[in-house]
Amino acid sequence: MSLLIDSHIHLDDARFDYDRNELIKMAQLAGVSHFVVPAVTVNRFPAVLKVAQAHPAVVYTLGLHPYFINQHQAADLEFLAQSLQGSGAVGVGECGLDYYLKDLDKVKQHKIFEAQVILAKYFDLPLVLHVRGAIDDVFNILKKHDYFRAVMHSFNGSVEQARQVTEHGIYLGFGSAVCNPKATKLQDMIKQVPIANMMIETDAPDQPFYDRAGKRNLPIDLLKVNMEIAKLLGIEPDFLAMHMSANAKQLFRL
Numbered sequence: 001m002s003l004l005i006d007s008h009i010h011l012d013d014a015r016f017d018y019d020r021n022e023l024i025k026m027a028q029l030a031g032v033s034h035f036v037v038p039a040v041t042v043n044r045f046p047a048v049l050k051v052a053q054a055h056p057a058v059v060y061t062l063g064l065h066p067y068f069i070n071q072h073q074a075a076d077l078e079f080l081a082q083s084l085q086g087s088g089a090v091g092v093g094e095c096g097l098d099y100y101l102k103d104l105d106k107v108k109q110h111k112i113f114e115a116q117v118i119l120a121k122y123f124d125l126p127l128v129l130h131v132r133g134a135i136d137d138v139f140n141i142l143k144k145h146d147y148f149r150a151v152m153h154s155f156n157g158s159v160e161q162a163r164q165v166t167e168h169g170i171y172l173g174f175g176s177a178v179c180n181p182k183a184t185k186l187q188d189m190i191k192q193v194p195i196a197n198m199m200i201e202t203d204a205p206d207q208p209f210y211d212r213a214g215k216r217n218l219p220i221d222l223l224k225v226n227m228e229i230a231k232l233l234g235i236e237p238d239f240l241a242m243h244m245s246a247n248a249k250q251l252f253r254l
């Protein structure tokens with residue numbers, strides 16, 4: 001079995017506080033070699049660093065998530081820039097645009113996101129993107145800065161949008177949503193995505209599997225995601241795992 005890399009997992013989340021070490025160990029024994037943990041607010045930076053320090057298999061990215069736009073301040077961008085300087089961060093994020101929640105200030109979202117694109121380009125780090133209902137706007141900002149080293153995590157766009165962004169070398173992350181038998185549109189889209197542009201993720205503890213509502217996603221669930229996508233594409237899970245790991249290693253320079 002090829003080793004797997006979870007390209008998006010919130011291991012710092014408080015919901016893992018009582019069994020984090022055991023869950024990481026279990027996933028490692030099952031073949032997960034690396035976990036990419038994105039921070040979402042400056043308040044979470046210490047917790048993310050702590051997990052990374054305790055576990056050599058954990059790498060992290062630092063960023064300001066659009067979901068918490070009301071918390072972010074201009075000083076947070078300065079702090080992010082300072083934190084990226086000489087840190088071991090392998091990327092900038094989780095950042096992006098979220099148009100699903102109407103009370104999230106769009107103008108502020110754009111400002112905070114664009115600043116992070118500039119930082120990623122300056123530090124030559126990839127972007128970990130959160131995009132909901134805003135693929136075209138995120139893509140336009142990346143085009144404006146001519147910077148496409150990025151993964152759009154939990155991608156759920158159209159076939160045409162997938163084609164446009166992957167043509168620029170952007171990676172698309174897929175997770176538990178793929179396993180829902182009702183997610184036929186998503187599954188059909190994934191079949192059109194070049195394997196060289198794909199990544200797998202759990203987004204644990206978020207985005208529970210369709211048959212496990214209310215429960216946490218776990219680090220070991222990456223195997224299930226890998227298995228389901230392999231089945232969908234009609235290829236061996238081991239073959240897919242090999243490609244997924246190579247892609248994550250390339251983007252995050254692991």
Ligand SMILES: [Zn+2]
Nearest residue numbers: 008038094203
């Ligand atoms: Zn996330």
